Amino acid sequence: MSDGVSSTAEDIRLLSTEVFLDPYPTYALLRDKAPAHWDEQLNGWILTRYDDVAEALRDHETFSSRRIGLLAARGGADPSPPMRQFIRLATGWMWMLDPPEHTRVRKLMSQGFSPRDIRNLEPLVSEIVADLVDEMVAKDEFDLIPDFSYAVPALVLVTLYGLPKSDAPLITRWCDTIKVFLGGAPDLAASGGPAAESLQHMMTYLTGVIAERRAEPRDDLITRLVHAEEDGDRLADEELCSNLLLLMVATFETSIDLLGNGLLGLLSQRDQWELLKADPTTIPGAVEEVLRYDGPVQLTHRLVTRDVEIHGQRIAKGQLAYLVRGAANRDPAKFRDPDRIDIRRTETGHVGLGAGVHYCIGAGLARLEGVTALTELSRRIPDLSLATDKPHRWRADNLQFRGLATLPATSGRS
Numbered sequence: 001m002s003d004g005v006s007s008t009a010e011d012i013r014l015l016s017t018e019v020f021l022d023p024y025p026t027y028a029l030l031r032d033k034a035p036a037h038w039d040e041q042l043n044g045w046i047l048t049r050y051d052d053v054a055e056a057l058r059d060h061e062t063f064s065s066r067r068i069g070l071l072a073a074r075g076g077a078d079p080s081p082p083m084r085q086f087i088r089l090a091t092g093w094m095w096m097l098d099p100p101e102h103t104r105v106r107k108l109m110s111q112g113f114s115p116r117d118i119r120n121l122e123p124l125v126s127e128i129v130a131d132l133v134d135e136m137v138a139k140d141e142f143d144l145i146p147d148f149s150y151a152v153p154a155l156v157l158v159t160l161y162g163l164p165k166s167d168a169p170l171i172t173r174w175c176d177t178i179k180v181f182l183g184g185a186p187d188l189a190a191s192g193g194p195a196a197e198s199l200q201h202m203m204t205y206l207t208g209v210i211a212e213r214r215a216e217p218r219d220d221l222i223t224r225l226v227h228a229e230e231d232g233d234r235l236a237d238e239e240l241c242s243n244l245l246l247l248m249v250a251t252f253e254t255s256i257d258l259l260g261n262g263l264l265g266l267l268s269q270r271d272q273w274e275l276l277k278a279d280p281t282t283i284p285g286a287v288e289e290v291l292r293y294d295g296p297v298q299l300t301h302r303l304v305t306r307d308v309e310i311h312g313q314r315i316a317k318g319q320l321a322y323l324v325r326g327a328a329n330r331d332p333a334k335f336r337d338p339d340r341i342d343i344r345r346t347e348t349g350h351v352g353l354g355a356g357v358h359y360c361i362g363a364g365l366a367r368l369e370g371v372t373a374l375t376e377l378s379r380r381i382p383d384l385s386l387a388t389d390k391p392h393r394w395r396a397d398n399l400q401f402r403g404l405a406t407l408p409a410t411s412g413r414s
């Protein structure tokens with residue numbers, strides 16, 4: 001392991017900075033040599049081939065989402081009281097449920113994300129993106145992460161949920177801490193405390209907001225969810241609060257990295273940027289392609305509910321399986337020339353937004369943000385370029401959620 005990248009499957013340490021910085025060589029090794037690989041530190045099986053990942057995502061009976069207890073136990077020690085509270089609250093997230101409980105919660109929480117709702121959000125997202133691009137146009141140099149990729153979803157989040165703009169830094173800090181713990185930080189035990197604390201703060205905050213919206217309904221998504229009803233069924237207060245929290249973390253954390261990873265990929269493979277500029281009808285395809293090529297959510301986990309055999313390995317009932325969508329999306333058995341962005345790619349079926357019953361609720365919003373951002377940036381700053389004198393930096397703080405800390409760029413005018 002001289003250069004930090006493993007040469008054999010036995011050497012692999014997935015929870016390492018080298019892998020966080022560039023997981024793709026390690027994924028390729030696993031896909032090729034150990035497609036069902038046991039990882040001691042992660043206490044689970046790592047699946048990396050497209051067919052295995054896609055099939056497991058669709059088989060929610062064998063690959064259950066009720067995994068929070070196993071995830072929280074990865075740090076080794078017995079859960080602390082705040083961590084026990086974290087587990088209790090996260091157990092109710094739709095992301096951690098199986099049908100039929102999942103179906104019920106998802107139906108009630110989906111209100112606000114229909115295709116019509118997403119179309120209604122177009123003016124809001126366009127305005128947010130245009131204002132940020134105005135600020136960038138006024139400068140010659142900027143950092144695309146704080147100035148754009150972070151700012152777009154942060155503003156969408158507070159506006160969509162009807163929260164004060166001034167609360168955005170606090171909410172986004174809570175979301176960040178929860179994400180790093182869930183994503184598998186190198187020190188799992190140490191990341192649990194801050195995550196449990198943030199979850200508690202956020203629950204207290206949201207409980208207050210829910211009470212306010214009950215007393216004084218407004219025209220916002222939280223009011224809609226507070227009053228959501230399906231066939232006479234409603235969510236209990238704690239269910240609503242914990243799923244609202246999940247929705248907010250998911251709205252914010254993933255879109256940042258769609259924009260950041262996507263811009264890095266497209267500006268590095270410049271021919272693709274030139275192509276989308278010349279032909280804006282390719283932009284929706286470009287968004288799909290960056291979700292495949294370098295997606296924000298690299299993996300998901302499932303609890304295996306019956307003994308199964310995959311590539312000669314016996315995966316036992318009760319064990320954890322990691323479904324590595326980042327590896328599946330670059331499987332050459334599924335995607336031609338997978339390590340290149342090809343915005344005109346014709347193969348479909350990437351799993352960057354999931355598959356099966358947990359397919360991303362916010363897919364429409366994510367695509368809207370991606371398409372609006374690329375349209376506006378390529379039109380108004382066509383010579384947008386990566387800064388040659390300041391390198392970009394990955395956050396490299398967890399395995400699941402991949403994204404950049406900085407992406408210095410220029411308008412290309414000077």
Ligand code: HEM
Pocket residue numbers: 094095096106113246247250251252254255258295296297300301351352353354355357358359360361362363365366
């Ligand atoms: C580019 C941005 C996004 C990406 C890459 C992404 C990715 C994903 C993926 C991969 C899943 C499936 C998780 C699993 O199978 O365990 C998922 C589920 C989910 N996403 Fe997204 N997401 C994005 C944006 C959003 C947005 C904007 C929202 C806001 C509403 C959202 C809300 C959710 C929720 C609530 C779930 C859980 C659904 C369920 O369990 O039934 N996501 N997302």
